[in-house]
Amino acid sequence: MTQKYIVFDIWSFYGHFKKPYTTTSPLTYSIPTRTALIGMVAAILGLEKGSYAGMFNRDEACLGLSIINPVKKVRISENFINTKLSMIKIHERTQIKIEFLKDPRYRVYFKHLDTKIHEGLKSLLEKHRCVYTPCMGLSENIANFDFIGEFDGKTVVDNKDWIHIKSVIPASMLRKDIIEFENDKEYFTEKIPVVMDNERNVKEYGEVMFERTGKSIKTSVGNFVALNNIDENIVMI
Helix, strand or coil: CEEEEEEEEEECCEECCECCCCCCCCCECCCCCHHHHHHHHHHHHCCCCCCCHHHHCCCCEEEEEEECCCCCEEEEEEEECCCCCCHHHCCCCEEEEEEEEECCEEEEEEEECCHHHHHHHHHHHHCCCCCCCCECCCCCCECEEEEEEEEEEEEECCCCCCEEECCCEEHHHCCHHHECCCCCCCEEEEEEEEEECCCCCEEEEEEEEEECCCCCEEECCCCEEEECCCCEEECCC
8 A cells, every 4th residue: 555655854953852750850752752743743734732632643643753863962951940939039040950852853754644734734844834833842942844755655564574664663563583683773762652632641652662873773573664765664653
């Protein structure tokens, strides 16, 4: 089966996708979560917060992600004030170290069964326009984006051959004996949110595997999408 996939790159100087269990010294995920990617797409389309979670469920929206720039993290101290007080009463500030992604750049793969959403995003990306400014997790981490194109993607099922997967891979698709660990690659796994409701409550977490520098992972996943023209094999998160 062949379907159309929108492909675009997104990047910024810094990024932060907060791990919810970190408080006084916030840490960041190494990649945008599926929920964060939905937020970026919704911002470009101009969808209001709290209105779009149900529009991007897995039955209708396919989202994949690959790493372009190697994942790097830095810690930056920021001053926080108590905003519940009047500005004239504020005399103390709390300094907190926050972990940021440095020069993050990713490639996003997107398909939606709703033609209005799919074509609407494609049209805006082609013109390098957005309704709301997308960001890398935090509003101060303003992101830029570049439309790569719309490509035919052939869904391959019941695959038993060894292939190179360019995208992040859900761990549920992997077994230890179907990954060829190569010496020049750096493999990591993280548990990230993948489903969130309109109140921004996480309903489901999932573990993913990725190669830190953006290289492909040689494996034998059963189902994947082969994108024509750019010769990238991907799976959805």
